[in-house]
Amino acid sequence: MSNIGSYEKRRENFSWDIAKEVLKWEEGEILNIGAMCSDRICARGDGEKKALIWQGFGGKQKTYTFNDLRVLSNGFAKFLKELGVEPGEKVCLFMDKIPELYVSFLGVLKMGAVAQPLFSAFGDESLEVRLLSADTKVIFTTRKHVKKVRKIQDKLPALEKIVVVEGNPNKLRDEEIYFSMEDFRTEDFTAYESGPDTPSVLHYTSGTTGQPKGAQHGHGSVWGQALTTSWVLDLKDDDIYWCTADPGWVTGTSYGIIGPWSLGVTQCVLDSGFTSAAWYQFIQDNKVTVWYSAPTAIRSLMRDGEGLVKQYDLSSLRHLASVGEPLNAEAVIWSEKVYGLAFLDTFWQTETGSMMITNFPGMKIKPGSMGKPFPGIVAGILDLNTNEPVTEPGTVGLIAFRPGWPSMFKEYVKKPDIYRSKFVGAADDAMPAELRVDESLWYVSGDRASFDKDGYYWFVGRDDDVINTGGHLVGPFEIESALVEHEAIAEAAAIGKPDEVNMEVVKVFITLNPGFEPSDDLELNIMNFIRKKLSPLAMPQDIEYMEKLPKTRSGKILRRYLKALEWGHDVGDLSTLEDD
Amino acid sequence: MADEMKDMILEYVIEEYVDEEDDEEEVGYDTPLISSGIVDSFSMVSLKVFLEKKCHVSLPDKEATPEAFDTVNKICELVRRFQD
Numbered sequence: 001m002s003n004i005g006s007y008e009k010r011r012e013n014f015s016w017d018i019a020k021e022v023l024k025w026e027e028g029e030i031l032n033i034g035a036m037c038s039d040r041i042c043a044r045g046d047g048e049k050k051a052l053i054w055q056g057f058g059g060k061q062k063t064y065t066f067n068d069l070r071v072l073s074n075g076f077a078k079f080l081k082e083l084g085v086e087p088g089e090k091v092c093l094f095m096d097k098i099p100e101l102y103v104s105f106l107g108v109l110k111m112g113a114v115a116q117p118l119f120s121a122f123g124d125e126s127l128e129v130r131l132l133s134a135d136t137k138v139i140f141t142t143r144k145h146v147k148k149v150r151k152i153q154d155k156l157p158a159l160e161k162i163v164v165v166e167g168n169p170n171k172l173r174d175e176e177i178y179f180s181m182e183d184f185r186t187e188d189f190t191a192y193e194s195g196p197d198t199p200s201v202l203h204y205t206s207g208t209t210g211q212p213k214g215a216q217h218g219h220g221s222v223w224g225q226a227l228t229t230s231w232v233l234d235l236k237d238d239d240i241y242w243c244t245a246d247p248g249w250v251t252g253t254s255y256g257i258i259g260p261w262s263l264g265v266t267q268c269v270l271d272s273g274f275t276s277a278a279w280y281q282f283i284q285d286n287k288v289t290v291w292y293s294a295p296t297a298i299r300s301l302m303r304d305g306e307g308l309v310k311q312y313d314l315s316s317l318r319h320l321a322s323v324g325e326p327l328n329a330e331a332v333i334w335s336e337k338v339y340g341l342a343f344l345d346t347f348w349q350t351e352t353g354s355m356m357i358t359n360f361p362g363m364k365i366k367p368g369s370m371g372k373p374f375p376g377i378v379a380g381i382l383d384l385n386t387n388e389p390v391t392e393p394g395t396v397g398l399i400a401f402r403p404g405w406p407s408m409f410k411e412y413v414k415k416p417d418i419y420r421s422k423f424v425g426a427a428d429d430a431m432p433a434e435l436r437v438d439e440s441l442w443y444v445s446g447d448r449a450s451f452d453k454d455g456y457y458w459f460v461g462r463d464d465d466v467i468n469t470g471g472h473l474v475g476p477f478e479i480e481s482a483l484v485e486h487e488a489i490a491e492a493a494a495i496g497k498p499d500e501v502n503m504e505v506v507k508v509f510i511t512l513n514p515g516f517e518p519s520d521d522l523e524l525n526i527m528n529f530i531r532k533k534l535s536p537l538a539m540p541q542d543i544e545y546m547e548k549l550p551k552t553r554s555g556k557i558l559r560r561y562l563k564a565l566e567w568g569h570d571v572g573d574l575s576t577l578e579d580d
Numbered sequence: 581m582a583d584e585m586k587d588m589i590l591e592y593v594i595e596e597y598v599d600e601e602d603d604e605e606e607v608g609y610d611t612p613l614i615s616s617g618i619v620d621s622f623s624m625v626s627l628k629v630f631l632e633k634k635c636h637v638s639l640p641d642k643e644a645t646p647e648a649f650d651t652v653n654k655i656c657e658l659v660r661r662f663q664d
Contacts, residue, residue, distance in 0.1 A: 057616050096617070121620055147599055273614040274621045275646040303642060470622065500641075505625075520633040527626045528596055536622035 002361035004231035010375040016406055019223035022230050023262060033200055033222050034077070034110030035191035037261035038069040046264050053240075053268045053286055054099050062099055066264065069103060075184030076107020077191070083161055083177075085138055087112025087192055088199060092131060092139040093247070094149070096120045097271035100165040100181055101247055104140050105257055109200055109219070112192030116202040116214075119248030119472075120145055123533045125482060128152040129211050130204045131159060134413055143167025146176065196220025197410060203250045205350040206475030207418075208464040214413035215350050221254070222262050224354035224407030228374060229259030232346060233290055234319050234361045241267045242283070243292040249472060250350040251323055254407070255292055276304040280312040287316040294324040296470040298331045298343055299501045309338045319361060321346055324471020325503045326459040329368030345370055347399075347459070349445060350473075351422070353407030356445075357399070357457050370449065370457040378402035381451060382442060387424045389442075393453045396460050400424065400442035408436055408443070465559050467496035469504050474538050476559060482533050483508060486526060488516040491549050495563040497542055507542040509549060509562055518545045585635065585659065590652045592630055597623065609653045614646040624649050631655065637662045 003022075004010055020026075023036070024044070030036070041047070047067035054062045064072070085091065091108045093115060095101045101117070108115040116134055118127060120142075127148055131139070135158040141149055146164050150173070153159060162176045169178035194200070197218045204212040229235055233255065241260050245251035260267045268286045272278060274297065283291065301309075320335060320343045327345040336342040344359035347370045357379055359371035373379040380389040381397040390397050403423070411432040412419045420426050423435050424442040435441065448460040467474045476494040483492035490511045496504030508526075516522065523543050531539040550558040564571040586609055594607055597619050613619040619627060628644050631637065637659055648658045 057612075121622075144599075271617075273617050273619075273646060275615060275650070277647065278615060304645065524626065524630055524633065527629065531623055531626060536620050539622065539626060541625050 002231075003234050003236070004360050004362070007360050007363055007372065007375070010231070014375040016223050016227070016376055019227040019406070023222075023226050030191055030193065031196060031219055031222070032110060032112075032191045032194045033219050033258055033262070034073060034106040034108070036222060037258065038066060038073050038106050038110075039191065041066040041261070041264040042070050044264070049264065050266045051261060052099060052102060053266065054271065055269070055282065056098065056271045058272075064099060064103075066261075069106060069261070071185045071187055072103045072181050073106035073110055074186035074189035075181055076104045077111035077189050078186045079179060079184055080108065080111050080113060080138065083138060085111070085113050088114065089138075090114045090116045090134045090136040090202060092134075092136045092141075093117040094120060094122075094127065094139055094141040094145055095165065096142065096144075097246055097252075097269050098142070098166065099269075100140070100142075102257060102269070103181055104165070105247065105253065106261075109194075110189065110191045112194060112198070114199045114202050114216070115253075117247045117253060118204070119246060119535065121537070122148075122248075122535045123531070124148045124151045125533045126478070126535055126538075128155055129478075130214070131156050133204075133211065134202060134214055137161070138163060140165055140179070143171060146172075194219040196223075196406070199410065201253055202413065203253070203350045205250075206466055206473045206478060208466055208475065209477050210418075210475075211478065212475060213415055213418060215250075215409040216411050216413055217353050217407065218410050221353045221407035222258055224405055225254045225259045226262045228355040228358075229255060229263060232344075232355050232358050232360060232374070233259065233292060233321055235260060235263055235265045235290060237264065239265055239289045240287055240316070241265050241290045241292070242270070242286070242288045243267065244270070244279075244294065244297060245292070245323075250353070251292075251294075254354055255323075274300065276301050276308055277311075280309065280314065283314050283317065284312045289316055290319045290321075291317060292321045292323065293343070294471040295322055295327045295331060296324065296502050298322060298327065298335065302331060302334050303501070306338045314339060317341060320344065321358075323348070323355075325468050326370065327368075332365065332367035342367070347371070347447075347457070349447075351409045351443075352401070352405070352445070353409060354405070356401060356405075366452075366454075366456050368458070369452075370459050372455055372457065377405055378439075379457070380442065381449060381457075382424065382444065384448075387442070394450050396448055396450045398463055399445045399447045399449045399457070401445070402439050403436050403441055403443050404439050410436060465495065465563065467494070467504050467506055469496065469499075469506060469537055470502040472537050474506060478534060479506060479508065479530065479538050479540070480557075482530055482538075483510060483526070485533075486529050488512055488522055489526070491557070493549055493557045493559050493562055494540070495559055495566060497566055499541075505541040506538060507544065507566065508540040509544045509546050511546055511549060586652055586656050588634065589631070589655055592634075593619070593627070593652065596626070610651050612650050613652075614650045619649070621646055627655075631659055635659050635663065 051066045052064040138161040243256040322343040346358040348356045479494040497507035499505040
């Protein structure tokens with residue numbers, strides 16, 4: 001029997017308070033995610049239960065109990081307090097998927113500060129933009145990644161402390177602090193008394209224009225994350241759960257930390273490069289029962305074929321789910337054939353904080369569909385022109401949600417206007433605190449879809465120019481801004497290009513400065529320039545040289561025109577196109 | 581010729597993927613690249629482009645797997661297979 005039971009019945013009798021029942025949480029108890037994922041699990045008698053089974057490069061393994069999480073995160077919390085960090089201040093976590101990342105996340109939240117995890121493959125420029133925007137005060141990193149911090153630290157006036165959590169302390173610079181979490185096990189720490197709106201986690205997300213925006217979440221998000229983990233991922237006490245996402249992105253925190261640990265479930269982490277064989281071996285060795293992954297990975301596994309699957313014992317698996325980009329029907333059908341289980345697609349985003357439209361255990365699956373709205377979520381499709389909800393099945397429009405679910409983001413850091421622009425029907429002067437609870441509004445996700453006569457949603461695509469590559473959103477503006485810093489490039493436009501495995505990859509159109517000619521070396525140089533400056537995700541995989549970029553008469557590059565040509569779509573109204 | 585190719589690839593990997601300050605990573609012909617995290621799977625694309633341009637070979641996506649790119653020696657084997 002699945003945790004959700006009947007989807008229809010759950011929808012009829014829904015209240016978010018059910019999350020409290022699922023967590024066995026009573027009024028008056030602490031609402032602090034750091035404490036709920038560690039102290040609270042120990043207090044209920046599960047301190048010696050395994051919380052984290054970690055495997056790194058070369059097969060190195062470590063195991064931590066919930067009691068380990070408790071005393072180690074206490075150590076981080078105490079250390080931060082002693083450094084002078086105040087509740088509400090931002091603490092960046094910039095490291096690979098090592099145990100310190102997971103434990104420090106809890107420690108930061110426990111003492112009331114805001115955890116700002118960032119993808120460790122970010123280059124120095126991507127890092128700088130996000131730390132500057134957040135006024136980050138402390139950064140936890142590793143010896144491998146501290147070099148990127150050193151390059152930009154002079155440009156970050158708010159950054160007071162750089163803390164390195166592993167490696168050789170003798171190799172650090174004078175102003176850097178070495179912190180070994182094992183040396184700071186702390187038995188007692190009183191967690192900060194946070195409320196549902198107290199800032200907790202800050203994730204950055206890319207848009208079409210401007211630099212990435214910081215989507216701020218609050219401690220009350222745990223209700224949405226715990227309940228969706230229970231009903232969609234179907235986690236039970238004796239499960240061994242594996243979420244393949246990196247906590248540098250929202251899936252890695254909502255469902256790679258908060259969801260499973262608030263419920264006291266054991267989870268595994270594999271921190272080594274992707275190979276299909278290594279992943280299957282990991283599932284076999286750890287007897288993984290529930291596996292939450294991404295379409296890009298699933299399609300890579302498909303590419304390596306059924307023969308490889310048969311070399312491993314994957315019989316422990318009982319439930320599979322996917323997130324990041326739409327899961328194509330072929331992948332759903334393939335997974336059912338080779339694993340005996342279909343990957344269930346889930347749709348949500350950084351801003352929503354938890355799953356919104358998903359397939360549920362026990363529900364009839366329509367391969368390629370996003371599924372149905374989570375009970376308690378009021379979803380709609382808004383007409384592309386009028387923004388009114390459409391009623392006719394099959395009509396493509398904007399995916400929108402009525403505000404008010406507990407995991408909804410609280411604001412974009414320092415950007416109330418952009419926050420307001422995400423709500424249809426918002427008053428010109430409405431502030432985030434009003435908008436996020438006004439159930440008469442629609443929060444617009446930025447994606448397009450339709451629903452069918454049975455109420456299943458079907459993804460169509462982004463409503464903007466943001467590139468979804470391997471389940472990660474990359475802003476074209478960021479790439480274009482970085483490209484024109486290259487000495488050879490005069491102008492640039494970046495778009496998403498269709499890709500079999502990653503859904504989209506970055507393609508750029510560039511014009512060259514005088515004295516530069518297209519060449520293989522230049523192409524490679526540009527690719528590596530962006531890879532190091534921004535991230536491997538932002539690296540163009542296709543570069544097209546142009547004499548001139550298409551522009552409007554006012555001089556704005558017509559990205560949508562280039563994208564339409566690339567995708568073979570109608571180029572639309574070209575009346576604003578600049579004459580040759 | 582084979583050794584020249586190996587050296588060229590190794591030199592490129594060290595220059596592009598190994599931090600110059602990093603004195604702890606000694607990269608050789610058999611050092612795991614993908615499974616050790618020196619080269620992440622997204623960055624494999626630029627390595628593939630490098631090989632195709634410099635070795636005048638076309639590597640099918642199906643063959644350019646993390647396993648086939650995991651060491652300089654394995655990469656050389658792959659390139660030679662498609663040069664023949």
